Structures are given as structure tokens and as C-alpha cells.
Amino acid sequence: MATGRSGGRVRLQDVATLAGVSMKTVSNVVHDYEHVSERMRERVQAAIDELGYRPNLTARRLATGRTGMLALAIPEMDQPYFAEIARCVGEEAGRRGYRIIVEQTLNDVEAERAVIRDREEGLVDGVIFHPARIDTLEIARLRPDTPLVLLGEAARPLTTDHVMIDNVRAAREATELLLATGRRRIAFLASVRTEIAESTHLRLLGYQEAMVGADIPLDPTLVIESEGFGIDDGVRALTAALDRGLAPEAVLCRDDLFGLAAMRALSSAGLRVPEDVSVLGWDDTSLARYATPALSSVSPDKRAIATSALDLLEDRMNGYDGIGRHLLAPYTIADRGTVARLVR
Amino acid sequence: MATGRSGGRVRLQDVATLAGVSMKTVSNVVHDYEHVSERMRERVQAAIDELGYRPNLTARRLATGRTGMLALAIPEMDQPYFAEIARCVGEEAGRRGYRIIVEQTLNDVEAERAVIRDREEGLVDGVIFHPARIDTLEIARLRPDTPLVLLGEAARPLTTDHVMIDNVRAAREATELLLATGRRRIAFLASVRTEIAESTHLRLLGYQEAMVGADIPLDPTLVIESEGFGIDDGVRALTAALDRGLAPEAVLCRDDLFGLAAMRALSSAGLRVPEDVSVLGWDDTSLARYATPALSSVSPDKRAIATSALDLLEDRMNGYDGIGRHLLAPYTIADRGTVARLVR
DNA sequence: CTGAAAGCGCTAACAA
DNA sequence: TTGTTAGCGCTTTCAG
Numbered sequence: 073m074a075t076g077r078s079g080g081r082v083r084l085q086d087v088a089t090l091a092g093v094s095m096k097t098v099s100n101v102v103h104d105y106e107h108v109s110e111r112m113r114e115r116v117q118a119a120i121d122e123l124g125y126r127p128n129l130t131a132r133r134l135a136t137g138r139t140g141m142l143a144l145a146i147p148e149m150d151q152p153y154f155a156e157i158a159r160c161v162g163e164e165a166g167r168r169g170y171r172i173i174v175e176q177t178l179n180d181v182e183a184e185r186a187v188i189r190d191r192e193e194g195l196v197d198g199v200i201f202h203p204a205r206i207d208t209l210e211i212a213r214l215r216p217d218t219p220l221v222l223l224g225e226a227a228r229p230l231t232t233d234h235v236m237i238d239n240v241r242a243a244r245e246a247t248e249l250l251l252a253t254g255r256r257r258i259a260f261l262a263s264v265r266t267e268i269a270e271s272t273h274l275r276l277l278g279y280q281e282a283m284v285g286a287d288i289p290l291d292p293t294l295v296i297e298s299e300g301f302g303i304d305d306g307v308r309a310l311t312a313a314l315d316r317g318l319a320p321e322a323v324l325c326r327d328d329l330f331g332l333a334a335m336r337a338l339s340s341a342g343l344r345v346p347e348d349v350s351v352l353g354w355d356d357t358s359l360a361r362y363a364t365p366a367l368s369s370v371s372p373d374k375r376a377i378a379t380s381a382l383d384l385l386e387d388r389m390n391g392y393d394g395i396g397r398h399l400l401a402p403y404t405i406a407d408r409g410t411v412a413r414l415v416r
Numbered sequence: 417m418a419t420g421r422s423g424g425r426v427r428l429q430d431v432a433t434l435a436g437v438s439m440k441t442v443s444n445v446v447h448d449y450e451h452v453s454e455r456m457r458e459r460v461q462a463a464i465d466e467l468g469y470r471p472n473l474t475a476r477r478l479a480t481g482r483t484g485m486l487a488l489a490i491p492e493m494d495q496p497y498f499a500e501i502a503r504c505v506g507e508e509a510g511r512r513g514y515r516i517i518v519e520q521t522l523n524d525v526e527a528e529r530a531v532i533r534d535r536e537e538g539l540v541d542g543v544i545f546h547p548a549r550i551d552t553l554e555i556a557r558l559r560p561d562t563p564l565v566l567l568g569e570a571a572r573p574l575t576t577d578h579v580m581i582d583n584v585r586a587a588r589e590a591t592e593l594l595l596a597t598g599r600r601r602i603a604f605l606a607s608v609r610t611e612i613a614e615s616t617h618l619r620l621l622g623y624q625e626a627m628v629g630a631d632i633p634l635d636p637t638l639v640i641e642s643e644g645f646g647i648d649d650g651v652r653a654l655t656a657a658l659d660r661g662l663a664p665e666a667v668l669c670r671d672d673l674f675g676l677a678a679m680r681a682l683s684s685a686g687l688r689v690p691e692d693v694s695v696l697g698w699d700d701t702s703l704a705r706y707a708t709p710a711l712s713s714v715s716p717d718k719r720a721i722a723t724s725a726l727d728l729l730e731d732r733m734n735g736y737d738g739i740g741r742h743l744l745a746p747y748t749i750a751d752r753g754t755v756a757r758l759v760r
Numbered sequence: 761c762t763g764a765a766a767g768c769g770c771t772a773a774c775a776a
Numbered sequence: 777t778t779g780t781t782a783g784c785g786c787t788t789t790c791a792g
Binding site for chain 3: 078083084085095097099103127128129130131132133134135136
């Protein structure tokens with residue numbers, strides 16, 4: 073049983089002394105170094121067990137210069153999309169021998185600046201960062217000196233590695249899917265008035281491309297405007313549009329939350345989903361999977377995003393110092409219960 | 417190779433040299449030590465700025481023995497309840513000057529053991545741990561030497577600090593709320609066949625207390641059994657019960673996911689929520705808030721849980737070494753759209 | 761008020 | 777195969 077000096081921690085030297093060997097030898101068995109005689113190994117291991125020795129990771133870090141930790145900076149951990157990304161990054165990082173520090177920027181510009189400026193100094197080997205407020209220019213200017221990979225649509229400086237999905241193309245395909253089910257009056261929920269980010273813009277673009285491609289004249293009233301990002305904002309926006317006489321056959325939503333908002337507004341208006349109106353969400357979060365009916369949703373491959381980001385990051389950590397690589401992660405359209413062929 | 421310093425190659429000594437002072441003086445300035453002459457401070461600061469010096473946190477740690485980091489170990493980051501807890505803990509920890517490492521145990525026993533055994537050795541100042549698989553006995557046996565606070569119902573050894581809500585009482589009150597709306601045939605969704613954890617048990621107990629307290633004989637067919645924790649398991653279980661002729665007037669659910677399952681099963685069966693059947697979830701996660709109708713749910717005060725856990729932990733980190741304190745965090749019952757008075 | 765030097769615990773050359 | 781020792785970058789007595 074471990075009867076270590078309760079209070080003071082057991083050090084490598086203590087083990088060495090007890091085993092009657094040098095620190096190097098102890099270190100060798102701790103690291104499973106091959107060339108250690110069986111007898112030696114046993115003796116040292118016995119001392120380790122007896123003292124209950126655990127290497128001090130901070131000291132190891134100082135000595136090696138590697139921390140074995142990565143930072144993942146996201147706006148909010150409890151937003152389903154980010155929570156799911158965090159899980160994937162965490163799992164994949166663990167597989168590669170890293171641990172992650174999750175940093176919430178809470179949509180604060182200063183917090184975001186801090187992420188790439190100095191928050192992680194000497195603490196982590198690399199940073200995966202999904203910005204929400206900071207833009208391309210500023211990131212390029214801040215030039216972080218810790219390896220960095222960006223996620224999402226908000227910022228993509230040429231100098232920095234970056235992973236996202238092709239939002240325009242995904243939106244186009246999503247719209248085409250809706251068109252293929254015989255729906256022509258497709259609304260977009262929503263263009264957010266206060267939006268700084270880029271994602272809605274790209275998705276709207278793809279939507280418009282598809283409409284134009286199908287020879288459907290763009291009808292600006294179909295692009296609904298919302299006051300904010302909350303579910304209530306979405307419900308209000310769509311309800312108002314419905315009241316105004318908008319009669320969409322489908323609604324393409326900028327995210328799953330607006331997908332739920334659409335379902336709520338439509339059902340209040342006495343419209344059935346998907347019989348009367350199809351609804352398509354975006355991000356394929358738990359929100360979509362657990363809705364009733366389950367919400368069809370554009371589904372970025374979160375595992376692939378995590379893997380790609382980590383690949384790029386490890387590259388940088390291994391010394392790659394070239395121009396930024398920009399990867400497009402795959403996506404699918406998860407077809408669940410809210411998209412159906414229009415029957416009259 | 418170039419794995420050396422992943423950040424500030426500028427060291428304290430470099431600043432000292434440039435400013436023509438000793439390391440101690442630079443350190444004093446960095447730490448805003450009071451007794452430094454204004455002239456000195458300016459001179460040093462200029463050097464710091466010129467070189468872009470950032471202290472190496474790992475080195476600081478080794479020297480001080482404090483890491484300024486806390487570990488939060490939870491089963492899965494993307495389960496809404498845990499994601500929300502993580503957010504609260506993260507925010508509150510940040511307020512107190514700590515950063516957190518989020519550790520996913522992914523419901524793996526070994527991973528859970530590692531958490532309290534050695535995963536965090538010398539890495540963090542304390543650990544907040546929500547176990548799922550490990551039990552009271554084992555934690556007591558493992559005796560971690562890093563300050564530890566436990567969350568949840570799975571394990572509560574007398575030796576260790578612990579925060580949870582009073583599940584029995586909350587379940588009793590939840591059931592009483594349902595009873596107060598005129599519902600007498602109240603089902604419980606669900607007792608999970610493979611369950612190891614304790615929470616369902618406690619909630620079921622509170623439910624039974626309330627029923628008995630209202631002089632309603634316990635009907636075992638009202639306690640539905642599910643094969644697993646997934647939404648489909650819940651839907652199947654309730655659907656089967658409904659098919660069997662069970663006609664509940666309300667369903668108390670072990671968590672929000674089963675709340676959604678109930679809503680799904682009931683609506684498939686042509687029953688209206690809450691007119692025909694009331695549904696009450698548990699955890700008050702985004703799942704509940706974003707459902708349509710929004711799911712009423714037992715709502716643990718997650719912010720209070722985070723605050724209490726951090727209080728206890730800081731106590732320990734400051735040397736408190738007494739017996740385990742066991743705190744009950746407050747909760748409310750968030751009354752949304754799925755509980756209503758029964759009208760016939 | 762400032763400087764010199766001894767660690768913090770571990771790693772990794774270099775020796776033996 | 778094992779031992780010696782010089783750092784890693786910062787903090788912190790203890791002098792000056």
C-alpha cells in the first residue's frame with residue numbers, strides 16, 4: 073500500500089533513493105525505455121508502487137517544452153453545435169495523446185483577442201479557435217505565435233489554417249433538395265438584423281443560387297428578417313411573415329434553433345410539418361434529432377472537422393510554417409421527418 | 417526539433433538584460449509589486465513591450481506549485497445537462513481566476529478511475545468530478561491527493577465533498593405539482609433496466625412518497641421500464657405501455673430526453689400534451705426549453721451547483737482537510753407548457 | 761528598493 | 777545498461 077509522505081509529494085529522486093539507483097534509471101522505467109534489465113525494472117517499479125509516485129506533469133513540461141495540451145476556444149460550451157464539436161475534438165485529441173482546455177469566449181471580443189494574443193502562452197502546444205466576433209483582418213494582424221487553426225465562417229485569413237464546410241454549396245444543395253420535393257415558394261429563416269458573422273450570408277447566397285438555378289425569381293419577402301438569434305426571435309419573425317400573408321411551402325433555416333422556431337410558428341398557425349410546409353435546419357445538433365417530428369438538417373461532419381483541424385494543427389506543431397491551408401469538411405443533409413414531397 | 421518553446425521565446429532574463437536590471441526587478445514589475453520606483457517600472461515596462469515578453473506559465477507553475485487550473489470531469493460534453501454545467505463551472509471559475517480543463521470520461525470506468533487517481537497529477541489545483549460509473553466505495557478507496565469535489569448522485573463517500581440536489585424531495589414536489597393539477601394516474605418514465613446510477617432510484621422514491629402521501633395506492637404498472645437511455649428507448653417503452661392499456665394522466669420523466677420521448681409517444685398515440693396528459697421533464701436543459709410545447713422540467717440551479725462546488729474546492733485548496741461536506745443545491749420546477757390542470 | 765542565487769521536478773546530453 | 781549533471785523559465789528567500 074502506498075504510504076507516501078502525506079503532505080509532501082513524492083519526487084523522482086525519492087524513488088531513486090529508495091530503489092538505490094539514479095534518477096535516470098527511474099525515468100527509464102517510467103518511460104518504458106527498452107534497454108532496462110528486468111531485475112532493475114522490477115526493483116524500481118516496486119519503489120514506485122511503494123511510494124505511490126506520480127510524475128509531476130508541470131515539471132515534465134518545463135523540461136520538454138511540450139505541454140501535451142491543446143486549447144479549444146469556442147463561444148459557448150452549452151450551445152449544442154459547439155458542445156458537439158467540443159466532444160469530437162476532445163475525443164480525437166485524446167486519441168492522439170493530447171488533452172484539451174476548453175475556453176469560452178462568451179462572444180466577447182476581448183476574450184477572443186486574448187485567445188490568440190496571450191491567453192495560452194506556454195500553456196498549450198496549439199489552439200483550435202472558432203471565432204464569432206473577431207474578423208479576418210484582426211486575426212491576421214495579431215499573428216499569434218502558438219500554432220493556430222480556425223473553425224467556422226467568421227474569419228479566414230490567408231495566413232492561417234482553417235476548416236469549415238462549403239456553406240454556399242450546402243445551402244444550394246439543401247434548397248435543391250427542397251425544390252426536388254416540389255416546393256417552389258421557399259423561405260429563408262432568417263437574416264438576422266444584428267448579425268456580424270458571415271455564416272448566414274453564405275447560406276443565403278447558396279439559397280439564392282439554387283432559386284435562380286431553378287428559374288424561380290427571387291422574392292425578397294421570402295427572406296425573413298429576425299431581430300436576434302433566440303428561438304423567440306425566430307418564432308416572431310416567421311409568425312409575422314405568415315400573418316403578412318406569406319405562404320411558404322418550405323423553410324430553410326440558418327440553424328437548428330430557427331428550425332425549431334419554424335416548427336413552432338407553423339404549428340401555431342395551424343400548418344402541418346411536413347405536409348403543408350417542409351422545414352430544414354442546419355448543424356444537425358441534438359436539437360434536431362430530438363425534436364418531434366425529428367428535424368431534417370444540414371449536417372456538417374463534426375468528426376471530420378475535428379480530425380482535419382487536429383491534422384493541420386499537428387502539422388504546424390511539427391514545424392510546418394507555410395501559408396494557411398483552407399480545408400472544406402464534408403457534410404450531408406440528414407433527412408428526417410420535416411421534409412416531404414408536396415402533395416396537393 | 418523546433419518543438420522547444422511553443423510561444424514566448426523571450427524570457428524574463430532577456431527583458432532584464434535589455435532593461436539593464438535583474439530578473440527580480442522585472443518580476444516585480446510583472447506582478448505589480450508596490451515598492452518599485454516609477455522610473456524603474458517604466459524602464460522595465462518599455463523593455464517588456466519592446467520584446468513582447470509573456471511569462472511562461474508552465475515555468476511559473478513549477479516555481480509556485482500552483483497551476484491556476486481546475487479539471488472538470490464529466491461523462492460527455494455534448495449531453496445538454498453536462499454542457500450547461502460545464503458552462504457554469506467555466507464561467508464561475510474564470511471569475512475566480514481559474515481556467516478549466518474539461519475531461520470527458522465517456523462513461524468509461526477506467527477513465528473515471530484515472531480522473532481521481534493520476535490523470536491530473538501536478539496539472540491542476542483541484543478537480544470537480546461528476547462520476548457515472550464509479551461508486552462511493554471505490555472513490556473512498558482511491559483517496560486522491562488532489563482536492564476533489566463530487567457532483568451528482570452516483571457516488572458520495574463521507575470523506576469527500578459533494579454537491580447535488582435533493583432528488584427525493586424534488587421528485588416528491590414534482591409529483592405533488594402534478595397531483596395538484598388533478599392528475600392521479602401518474603406514470604414514471606422510466607426505470608432503466610441496465611441502470612447502474614442512483615439518480616433514477618432516488619427520483620422514483622420521491623415519486624412514490626408523493627403518491628403514498630396522497631393516499632394513492634402504488635400501481636407498479638405505472639412505473640415504466642425502459643431498455644436504455646436513448647430517446648427511442650423511452651418512446652418504445654411508453655408506447656408499449658400505452659398499447660398495453662395504460663392510460664396515464666401525467667408522466668414524470670427521469671430526464672428531459674425522456675420528457676421528449678413521452679411527448680413523442682403520446683402524440684403518436686393521438687394524445688394531447690398537456691390537455692390529455694401532462695409531462696414533466698428533469699434537468700431543465702435546452703432540450704426542454706426548445707421543445708414545442710416547451711417542456712416543464714425540474715430545474716436544478718446549475719449556477720448554484722457550480723458556485724458551491726467551487727467554494728468547497730477552494731476551501732480544500734486552501735488547506736481544509738476535514739470530513740466531506742455534502743451540500744444540497746437549490747432547484748425549482750420550471751413550469752412551461754406541458755403541465756396543466758386536468759379538465760373533463 | 762534591487763540583485764544574486766537557490767530551487768521547483770523532470771528530461772536528456774554526455775559519461776562511464 | 778546506468779549514472780551525472782546541466783538546464784527548462786520563473787519565483788523567492790536573503791543580502792545589499
